[in-house]
Amino acid sequence: MQFVSVKNLLNMTNPDQMDYMVQQRYENGDYCKEIDAHRVVYSQIKCCTFGGNDTYIYLVEEQALCEYNMTVCSPVACGLMQHDEFISKALTNMKEDERITLVKSVKDMFYHAYNGYMTHAFPHGDLQPLTCRGSEFELGRLPMLTLIDTLDTLAVLENATEFQRAVKLVVENVDYDLDIPVSVFETTIRVLGGLLSAHLFALNTDLKLFPEGEYDDALLRLAVDLADRLMPAFNTTTGIPYGTVNLRRGVPENETLIASTAGAGSLSVEFTMLSVLTGEPKYAAASRGAVRALFQRRSVFGLLGKHINTHSGQWTESTSGPGSNSDSFYEYLLKMYELFGDRESLEMFMQVYPSVLAHNRHGDWYADVSMHTGCLNGLKRIVFESLAAFWPGVQVAVGDLNGAAESMNSFYRVWRDYGFLPEQFAVRDWKPVKSRYPLRPELIESTLYMHEATNDSSWLRAGAHVVQSLQEYAKTSCGYASIGDIERKKQEDYMPSFFLSETCKYLYLLFNTTHFFRRGNYVLTTEAHPFPILPTKLVAPILRAADAQVSSNKVVYGNRFSPERVMRCEIPKFYDFIDYSVYYKGKFVERTSRCSPRLQSPVSVQQDIKPATEKIATTALHDTKSTTTEMEMRSRLRKESRTR
Known part of the structure; x- marks a missing residue:
């Protein structure tokens, strides 16, 4: 045969x-x-x-x-091509010994890359995994970037010895009085978030990462110094921050007035946590004021553009979508509520979330549209960005597991066909537009949340394929390399810090189903830095004080949102709804643009699915x-x- x-x-x-x-x-x-x-x-x-x-x-x-x-x-049994006819014969449950093997495999992956960085690149910012030498991050030549971004991964791995050694290296050698320009956004999510998360882990008496009395808040002091050097970015007429500051001199004289929605509107989690830990509300006030300023400028469709003038408040790019240059703005609206109970952020999220579903979702995919029309731009083709793979994780958090599974299975089908998820992918042509894969974590992030919500081990199968691709195509002698071309599997001499901070951490937490993180007491930042949920008595006074510092604290919400539209808790498996077309009443029906004549809704179509492919x-x-x-x-x- x-x-x-x-x-x-x-x-x-x-x-x-x-x-x-x-x-x-x-x-x-x-x-x-x-x-x-x-x-x-x-x-x-x-x-x-x-x-x-x-x-x-x-x-x-x-x-x-x-x-x-x-x-x-066959990969059909792992969910990567699976449809109705395979389900009763497919092996979807992962045995315990296999899960444990994957936990070890991911730990080995992390330490191979971490040791490679410490041996060949430290104290430089990044590792070049092909030439095995150090380099600097292009958006901010910050020393020890990868180490600081990775501190809490060592804590998650419960490696007290290396965590203590790494913290000591940072505390004794880092000084942010540097005459260099840095990205406010990247410095906040990677460095400020890394310092704060590691500080909180060092204080955690249950984990015993530091002997009692031996940690003196040194990481928090570094975080305060760094944040104070970033604060001049918020000195604009709108409160929307500049994208770049010089750590010693403030905003550069020739700094552009244009900022991205994600860059300006995704600082609130780290800055609010800093306010809570220091009792100083100015950080929360500045970052939350920027979010308000962006939200107030949404279109009548509830959509936000991707770039804005920080002084005039006019959109300079009216393209709207949950992908590049706006992704974490949506993420942080929800996480501000999850972490701090910020009702205002939840109100904003409840307005923009259904707008994305109504206009940006096309079948199982998400594509950019015009914020002013809600319709596809340009060639009217659906181009999916891999950064938008975080969105199903947001859907899981609000209970829309069915919608999340639809998209994730389509994303994993691309992974099956190409080995990775490219930066941009043309759905109708079924080929990459931008063929890079810089070791991004967003798809595995959503997979972690889906498994946490369903406890369905078929999602562990999905993660196993990510591990396999990384081991087969990205591993080098001293780390893991970005993939410059997923079709040819061509490696690039670059390992971003988020590979250790996010990708390895999400994979480890996915397979380690008994980890303390799974108890639900943490919220992960957009850089996967775990922040613990703190008592309301510590948080509420800071939010009130921060609101008092903002001159304009009124937010126009528009039409009220009905949670019933998204709070669905059906539990789908990994292999459901994998394609972007469905078999409906005797023929194939392709899911169409929201700006095209409406077909029957996907939910209704699913009720009539017949085995066909x-x-x-x-x-x-x-x-x-x-x-x-x-x-x-x-x-x-x-x-x-x-x-x-």
Whole structure:
């Protein structure tokens, strides 16, 4: 027997027969004389986690005379191509020993990259993993950037010895009185967030990362010094900060007036935490004022642009979407409520969230639209950005698990076909537009949240494929390299600090299902720095004091939002709703742009899904007819609400 890949799918006369078919070739023919009947084969699809994207026959056993059990290794069983007909035979549950093996694999991945940085690059900002030497981050030549960004990953790994050593290196060697320009956004999320998170871990008496009495708040003092050097960025007529400051001289004389929505509106979590820890409300006041200023300038459709003039308040780029230059703005509206109970941020989130779903979502994908029309720009094609892969994680947080699973399965289908998720991907053409993969964490971030919400181990399968791709294509002798071209798997001599801070951390927390983080007492920043949920009595006075410092504290919310629109708690599996087209009432229906004539909603369409794609057709060598076995879907869709 052999598995044959079916080519040129669009020209196939039988649309039911897609991607793979089994051809049975019996040495003694299809007819079994001993039983006076045709030979029979029962096929079972098996997920071979580290078997790559190949489909191959794993084992054939003759269970009875002329009756065979055939086990096939295929990514369909891991969820990467899975549809209705495979569900009842697919192995989706991950055994405990396999999960533990993956935990160890991710730890080894982290330490390989971390030790490579410390050996070959420290105290430089970043590691060049091909030449094994140090380099500086282009948006701010800050020393020890990777180490500071990684401090709390050592804490998450509960490595007290290395955590203490790393903190000592930072405290004894870092000085931010530097005559250099830095990105306010990147410095905040990577460095300020890293210092604050490590400070809070050092204080944690349960983890015992520091012996009692040996930590003296040194990281917090560094954080205060750094934040004070960033504060001049907020001196604009709108309160929307500049994008760059010089750590010694303040805002550069020739600094552009243009700032991105994400860069200006994603500082609130770190700055508010600093206010809570110091009792000084000015940091929270400045960062939350910037968020208000951006939100007040949303369009009538509830959409925000991607770049704005910090003095005039006019949008200079009216493109709107949850991808690049705006992604973490949406994320932080929700996380400000999760972490600090900030009702105002929740009110803002409840306005922009349904706007994104109504205008930016096209089928399972998210694409940029005009903030003024809500319609696709330019060529009117759907181009997905990998940065938007964080969005399903937001959907999980508000209970829209079904919508999150739809998108994540489509994203993972790209991963299956190309090995990684490219920076930009043209959905209709099914090919990369920008072919880089700089070790980004957003898809695995959403996978972690989905598994946390559902406890469904099929999502661990998804994460296993990320590990496999990284080990196979990105690993070098001293670290892990960004992929410059996912089609050719060409490596780049660059390992961003967020690979250790985010990608490895999300993977470790995904597979380590008993980790203390899973108890739900932490909120991860956009750089995956864990912040603990602090008592209300510490937070509420700071929010009130910060509001008092803002001259204009009125926010116009517009039409009220109904939570019932998104609070759905069906539990989908990893393999559900993988494609961007569905089989509806006898024909394929492609999900269309919101600015096109509306088809029946995806929720309604799903109720009529019939098995139609990616079936295994069993064809006898001496028989002109082919038969297709269809299996009914067994996805678990039980409703449950999740409270914290």
